[in-house]
Amino acid sequence: MYPWLQSTFLQLSSRIASNKLHHALLLQGEDGIGKDAFASSLAKLLLCQERQGDQTCGQCQSCKLNASETHPDLYKIESEKQIGVDLVRDAIKNLTGTAHMSGCKVLIIYQADRMTESSANALLKTLEEPTDNTFLLLITENPESILPTIISRCEKQLLPSPNFVNTVAWVKQHHQGVIDENFARLFVGRPLTLLNELQQEQNYNYQDFTTGIQGVMTNNLSAIQLATDWQNHSEKVIKWLQAWVKQSYLSTQNEVFWQLNIRCIAASKKLKNPGVNKTLTLAELLTALANFESN
Ligand SMILES: [Zn+2]
Structure with missing residues:
Protein backbone atom coordinates (compact mmCIF):
# COMPACT_ATOMS: atom_id res chain seq x y z
CA MET A 1 0.00 0.00 0.00
CA LEU A 159 -8.11 9.56 -0.47
CA PRO A 160 -5.32 11.96 0.53
CA SER A 161 -2.43 13.17 -1.58
CA PRO A 162 1.07 13.36 -0.13
CA ASN A 163 2.62 16.83 0.29
CA PHE A 164 5.44 18.04 -1.95
CA VAL A 165 8.27 16.70 0.21
CA ASN A 166 6.67 13.27 0.50
CA THR A 167 5.78 13.21 -3.19
CA VAL A 168 9.40 13.79 -4.19
CA ALA A 169 10.76 11.48 -1.48
CA TRP A 170 8.63 8.60 -2.74
CA VAL A 171 9.42 9.26 -6.40
CA LYS A 172 13.17 9.34 -5.61
CA GLN A 173 12.91 5.80 -4.27
CA HIS A 174 11.62 4.65 -7.64
CA HIS A 175 13.50 6.86 -10.07
CA GLN A 176 17.26 6.90 -10.55
CA GLY A 177 17.76 10.19 -12.39
CA VAL A 178 17.86 13.76 -11.17
CA ILE A 179 14.46 15.31 -10.48
CA ASP A 180 13.98 18.94 -11.51
CA GLU A 181 12.22 20.51 -8.55
CA ASN A 182 10.21 22.93 -10.70
CA PHE A 183 9.02 20.09 -12.87
CA ALA A 184 8.13 18.07 -9.77
CA ARG A 185 6.04 21.03 -8.57
CA LEU A 186 3.70 20.52 -11.50
CA PHE A 187 2.70 17.22 -9.93
CA VAL A 188 2.59 17.99 -6.21
CA GLY A 189 0.54 15.32 -4.49
CA ARG A 190 0.46 13.12 -7.60
CA PRO A 191 3.50 10.85 -7.17
CA LEU A 192 2.46 8.18 -9.66
CA THR A 193 1.87 10.79 -12.36
CA LEU A 194 5.24 12.39 -11.65
CA LEU A 195 7.02 9.04 -11.76
CA ASN A 196 5.27 8.15 -14.98
CA GLU A 197 6.30 11.46 -16.57
CA LEU A 198 9.91 10.97 -15.49
CA GLN A 199 10.03 7.45 -16.85
CA GLN A 200 8.74 8.37 -20.26
CA GLU A 201 11.30 8.93 -22.91
CA GLN A 202 11.42 12.68 -23.31
CA ASN A 203 11.84 14.05 -26.78
CA TYR A 204 10.22 17.21 -25.50
CA ASN A 205 11.51 18.65 -22.28
CA TYR A 206 10.40 20.87 -19.47
CA GLN A 207 12.89 23.61 -20.44
CA ASP A 208 11.27 23.86 -23.91
CA PHE A 209 7.88 23.95 -22.27
CA THR A 210 8.62 26.77 -19.81
CA THR A 211 10.49 28.84 -22.39
CA GLY A 212 7.60 28.50 -24.84
CA ILE A 213 4.89 29.23 -22.28
CA GLN A 214 6.72 32.29 -20.98
CA GLY A 215 7.28 33.49 -24.55
CA VAL A 216 3.55 33.27 -25.26
CA MET A 217 2.54 34.90 -21.99
CA THR A 218 4.87 37.85 -22.58
CA ASN A 219 3.73 38.04 -26.21
CA ASN A 220 7.27 37.42 -27.47
CA LEU A 221 6.19 34.25 -29.21
CA SER A 222 3.23 33.69 -31.45
CA ALA A 223 0.75 31.17 -30.04
CA ILE A 224 0.04 29.85 -33.50
CA GLN A 225 3.72 29.45 -34.37
CA LEU A 226 4.39 27.67 -31.09
CA ALA A 227 1.40 25.37 -31.60
CA THR A 228 2.82 24.46 -35.01
CA ASP A 229 6.27 23.76 -33.53
CA TRP A 230 4.73 21.64 -30.78
CA GLN A 231 2.09 19.82 -32.78
CA ASN A 232 3.76 16.43 -32.26
CA HIS A 233 3.74 16.95 -28.52
CA SER A 234 0.22 18.37 -28.16
CA GLU A 235 -0.96 15.78 -25.61
CA LYS A 236 2.04 16.32 -23.40
CA VAL A 237 1.94 20.12 -23.67
CA ILE A 238 -1.72 20.19 -22.70
CA LYS A 239 -1.16 17.76 -19.84
CA TRP A 240 1.71 19.82 -18.43
CA LEU A 241 -0.14 23.05 -19.06
CA GLN A 242 -3.13 21.76 -17.15
CA ALA A 243 -0.92 20.70 -14.25
CA TRP A 244 0.73 24.13 -14.31
CA VAL A 245 -2.49 26.20 -14.38
CA LYS A 246 -3.98 24.02 -11.68
CA GLN A 247 -0.98 24.56 -9.39
CA SER A 248 -1.09 28.28 -10.25
CA TYR A 249 -4.76 28.37 -9.30
CA LEU A 250 -4.10 26.60 -6.00
CA SER A 251 -1.34 29.01 -5.07
CA THR A 252 -2.98 32.27 -6.24
CA GLN A 253 -6.73 31.47 -6.17
CA ASN A 254 -6.91 33.57 -9.34
CA GLU A 255 -10.15 32.50 -11.04
CA VAL A 256 -8.60 32.98 -14.50
CA PHE A 257 -6.30 30.00 -13.87
CA TRP A 258 -9.34 27.93 -13.05
CA GLN A 259 -10.94 28.91 -16.36
CA LEU A 260 -7.72 27.92 -18.13
CA ASN A 261 -7.75 24.61 -16.27
CA ILE A 262 -11.26 23.91 -17.58
CA ARG A 263 -10.12 24.79 -21.10
CA CYS A 264 -7.17 22.41 -20.77
CA ILE A 265 -9.46 19.57 -19.68
CA ALA A 266 -11.76 20.25 -22.64
CA ALA A 267 -8.78 20.40 -25.02
CA SER A 268 -7.30 17.12 -23.83
CA LYS A 269 -10.70 15.44 -24.25
CA LYS A 270 -10.92 16.89 -27.73
CA LEU A 271 -7.52 15.45 -28.69
CA LYS A 272 -8.85 11.95 -28.08
CA ASN A 273 -11.20 12.31 -31.05
CA PRO A 274 -9.75 10.86 -34.21
CA GLY A 275 -9.11 13.38 -36.95
CA VAL A 276 -9.06 16.39 -34.66
CA ASN A 277 -6.73 19.21 -35.71
CA LYS A 278 -4.15 19.05 -32.91
CA THR A 279 -2.30 22.20 -33.92
CA LEU A 280 -5.51 24.21 -33.93
CA THR A 281 -6.61 22.83 -30.57
CA LEU A 282 -3.25 23.71 -29.07
CA ALA A 283 -3.19 27.13 -30.77
CA GLU A 284 -6.58 27.99 -29.23
CA LEU A 285 -5.31 27.10 -25.80
CA LEU A 286 -2.05 29.01 -26.16
CA THR A 287 -3.95 32.02 -27.48
CA ALA A 288 -6.11 31.96 -24.35
CA LEU A 289 -2.92 31.93 -22.33
CA ALA A 290 -1.48 34.89 -24.28
CA ASN A 291 -4.70 36.87 -23.76
CA PHE A 292 -4.69 36.05 -20.10
CA GLU A 293 -1.37 37.88 -19.61
CA SER A 294 -2.50 40.97 -21.50
CA ASN A 295 -5.74 41.22 -19.48
ZN1 LIG B 1 -7.18 -15.10 1.77
Missing part, protein backbone atom coordinates in the same frame (compact mmCIF):
# COMPACT_ATOMS: atom_id res chain seq x y z
CA TYR A 2 1.29 3.48 -0.82
CA PRO A 3 2.36 5.22 2.41
CA TRP A 4 -0.01 8.18 1.97
CA LEU A 5 -3.00 5.82 1.68
CA GLN A 6 -2.00 3.57 4.54
CA SER A 7 -4.01 5.17 7.34
CA THR A 8 -7.20 5.35 5.27
CA PHE A 9 -6.74 1.70 4.38
CA LEU A 10 -6.32 0.79 8.05
CA GLN A 11 -9.51 2.66 8.97
CA LEU A 12 -11.52 0.86 6.30
CA SER A 13 -9.96 -2.50 7.21
CA SER A 14 -11.05 -2.15 10.79
CA ARG A 15 -14.58 -1.40 9.62
CA ILE A 16 -14.51 -4.50 7.44
CA ALA A 17 -13.39 -6.50 10.49
CA SER A 18 -16.33 -5.21 12.51
CA ASN A 19 -18.83 -5.57 9.62
CA LYS A 20 -19.38 -1.84 9.52
CA LEU A 21 -18.21 -1.00 6.03
CA HIS A 22 -20.78 0.94 3.99
CA HIS A 23 -21.97 -1.08 0.99
CA ALA A 24 -21.08 1.70 -1.47
CA LEU A 25 -17.92 3.78 -1.22
CA LEU A 26 -17.06 6.70 -3.42
CA LEU A 27 -13.27 6.72 -3.44
CA GLN A 28 -12.30 10.18 -4.56
CA GLY A 29 -8.93 11.86 -4.85
CA GLU A 30 -6.37 13.34 -7.23
CA ASP A 31 -5.15 11.65 -10.34
CA GLY A 32 -1.85 9.85 -9.73
CA ILE A 33 -2.24 8.81 -6.08
CA GLY A 34 -3.07 5.14 -6.64
CA LYS A 35 -6.86 5.07 -6.24
CA ASP A 36 -7.23 2.01 -8.49
CA ALA A 37 -4.64 0.04 -6.54
CA PHE A 38 -6.34 1.10 -3.31
CA ALA A 39 -9.73 -0.16 -4.53
CA SER A 40 -8.15 -3.37 -5.71
CA SER A 41 -6.50 -4.00 -2.33
CA LEU A 42 -9.76 -3.24 -0.55
CA ALA A 43 -11.65 -5.64 -2.82
CA LYS A 44 -9.08 -8.39 -2.18
CA LEU A 45 -9.37 -7.84 1.55
CA LEU A 46 -13.16 -8.04 1.38
CA LEU A 47 -12.98 -11.27 -0.60
CA CYS A 48 -10.28 -13.00 1.49
CA GLN A 49 -11.74 -15.80 3.63
CA GLU A 50 -9.05 -15.71 6.31
CA ARG A 51 -8.11 -12.04 6.55
CA GLN A 52 -6.13 -10.75 9.51
CA GLY A 53 -6.78 -7.07 10.15
CA ASP A 54 -5.64 -5.15 7.08
CA GLN A 55 -3.84 -8.16 5.59
CA THR A 56 -5.15 -10.82 3.24
CA CYS A 57 -4.01 -14.35 4.04
CA GLY A 58 -2.61 -14.98 0.57
CA GLN A 59 -3.43 -18.68 0.94
CA CYS A 60 -7.20 -19.11 0.70
CA GLN A 61 -9.02 -19.96 -2.50
CA SER A 62 -10.17 -16.34 -2.85
CA CYS A 63 -6.65 -14.96 -2.51
CA LYS A 64 -5.36 -17.44 -5.09
CA LEU A 65 -8.10 -16.49 -7.53
CA ASN A 66 -7.36 -12.82 -6.91
CA ALA A 67 -3.67 -13.41 -7.54
CA SER A 68 -4.53 -14.79 -10.97
CA GLU A 69 -7.09 -11.98 -11.54
CA THR A 70 -9.87 -14.55 -11.99
CA HIS A 71 -12.02 -14.16 -8.89
CA PRO A 72 -15.61 -14.90 -9.99
CA ASP A 73 -17.13 -12.53 -7.41
CA LEU A 74 -15.04 -9.51 -8.33
CA TYR A 75 -16.60 -7.46 -11.09
CA LYS A 76 -15.15 -4.42 -12.77
CA ILE A 77 -16.54 -1.71 -14.98
CA GLU A 78 -14.02 0.30 -16.90
CA SER A 79 -14.24 2.17 -20.13
CA GLU A 80 -11.95 4.40 -22.14
CA LYS A 81 -14.87 6.65 -23.01
CA GLN A 82 -18.35 6.80 -21.53
CA ILE A 83 -19.66 4.02 -19.30
CA GLY A 84 -22.77 2.92 -21.17
CA VAL A 85 -25.91 1.52 -19.57
CA ASP A 86 -25.28 -2.02 -20.89
CA LEU A 87 -22.06 -2.33 -18.89
CA VAL A 88 -23.88 -1.30 -15.73
CA ARG A 89 -26.86 -3.61 -16.36
CA ASP A 90 -24.57 -6.60 -16.93
CA ALA A 91 -22.69 -5.92 -13.72
CA ILE A 92 -25.92 -5.53 -11.72
CA LYS A 93 -27.19 -8.84 -13.09
CA ASN A 94 -24.03 -10.51 -11.76
CA LEU A 95 -24.41 -8.87 -8.38
CA THR A 96 -27.98 -10.09 -7.88
CA GLY A 97 -26.97 -13.77 -7.99
CA THR A 98 -25.42 -15.56 -5.02
CA ALA A 99 -21.67 -15.39 -4.60
CA HIS A 100 -19.67 -18.18 -6.21
CA MET A 101 -17.25 -18.41 -3.32
CA SER A 102 -19.68 -18.16 -0.38
CA GLY A 103 -18.17 -14.79 0.55
CA CYS A 104 -19.12 -11.34 -0.67
CA LYS A 105 -19.34 -9.80 -4.12
CA VAL A 106 -17.50 -6.66 -5.10
CA LEU A 107 -18.02 -4.32 -8.02
CA ILE A 108 -15.36 -1.73 -8.83
CA ILE A 109 -16.36 1.11 -11.13
CA TYR A 110 -13.28 2.91 -12.45
CA GLN A 111 -13.69 6.56 -13.38
CA ALA A 112 -17.29 6.45 -12.23
CA ASP A 113 -17.77 10.02 -13.53
CA ARG A 114 -17.85 8.50 -17.01
CA MET A 115 -21.26 6.96 -16.31
CA THR A 116 -23.95 8.32 -18.55
CA GLU A 117 -27.19 9.52 -16.96
CA SER A 118 -28.94 6.25 -17.88
CA SER A 119 -26.03 4.24 -16.47
CA ALA A 120 -26.22 6.15 -13.23
CA ASN A 121 -29.97 5.66 -13.08
CA ALA A 122 -29.55 1.93 -13.70
CA LEU A 123 -27.18 1.78 -10.75
CA LEU A 124 -29.45 3.68 -8.36
CA LYS A 125 -31.66 0.77 -7.35
CA THR A 126 -28.65 -1.36 -6.46
CA LEU A 127 -27.29 1.47 -4.36
CA GLU A 128 -30.61 1.92 -2.61
CA GLU A 129 -31.41 -1.75 -2.04
CA PRO A 130 -28.13 -3.62 -2.17
CA THR A 131 -28.15 -7.40 -2.10
CA ASP A 132 -26.51 -8.98 0.93
CA ASN A 133 -22.75 -8.99 1.09
CA THR A 134 -22.37 -6.78 -1.92
CA PHE A 135 -19.91 -3.91 -2.02
CA LEU A 136 -19.59 -1.23 -4.64
CA LEU A 137 -16.39 0.77 -4.96
CA LEU A 138 -16.77 3.81 -7.18
CA ILE A 139 -13.57 5.60 -8.10
CA THR A 140 -13.33 9.16 -9.31
CA GLU A 141 -11.19 12.27 -9.46
CA ASN A 142 -14.14 14.34 -10.70
CA PRO A 143 -16.97 13.82 -8.20
CA GLU A 144 -18.64 17.00 -9.50
CA SER A 145 -19.38 15.12 -12.72
CA ILE A 146 -21.35 12.38 -10.94
CA LEU A 147 -25.12 12.66 -10.48
CA PRO A 148 -25.99 13.93 -6.99
CA THR A 149 -28.43 11.04 -6.56
CA ILE A 150 -25.50 8.61 -6.84
CA ILE A 151 -23.25 10.67 -4.56
CA SER A 152 -25.90 10.88 -1.85
CA ARG A 153 -26.22 7.09 -1.70
CA CYS A 154 -22.49 6.47 -1.33
CA GLU A 155 -20.20 7.10 1.55
CA LYS A 156 -17.56 9.55 0.41
CA GLN A 157 -14.03 8.52 1.17
CA LEU A 158 -11.47 11.14 0.30
